[in-house]
Amino acid sequence: MPLVRPPVQRTPLVLVRPRQSFLTPPLSIASSQSRSVSASSPDHEDRFDPPGGWLFxxxxxxxxxxxxxxxxxxxxxxxxxxxxxxxxxFKPDTSIQTWALEEARRRLEAEGILKEPEDK
Structure with missing residues (x-):
């Protein structure tokens, strides 16, 4: 087995075509459609009110x-x-750190290692 990888043959960029996505139409169709839609617009009026100079x-x-x-x-x-x-x-504290601290305290109290806190 050779230690050096053989060089990869590259195809010239002229022969490689970009793949057309099925979601986007070819450029010639898209440009002709946009021209036809804007040219055949049914309304010939402005889409916005003219400025009146008054706030609201x-x-x-x-x-x-x-x-x-x-x-x-x-x-x-x-x-x-x-x-x-x-x-x-006022939401309850549901963090894993709070739960782990309370669980460790309960287990230590059950084993007798940690004394129960006195009521004040």
Missing amino acids: GVPPGEKYKKEGWENIWMYGFFGSLGLAVVAYA
Whole structure:
């Protein structure tokens, strides 16, 4: 068995073609489809409102009038956020280190090596 590996024959890059993925169409089909979709668009109007110069569409001097869903959304969002914070603060400690410490203490107390803590 030879100690030196024989050189690998490399094919010229001209002969190697990249594999076409079945998810992406060839470039010629993709470019023709994008042109046909944009050219045959049914609407000829702008997609956005023209700028009016007012913040949130409220003229200066007018008071903003809330819509019906805004109060429900605010109380629901911030109420659930507050409940999540309280639940996270009072969640039980389920870490493996805490369990192992308690289990080791129980076993040592059962064997009599560690004395039980006195009630204060």
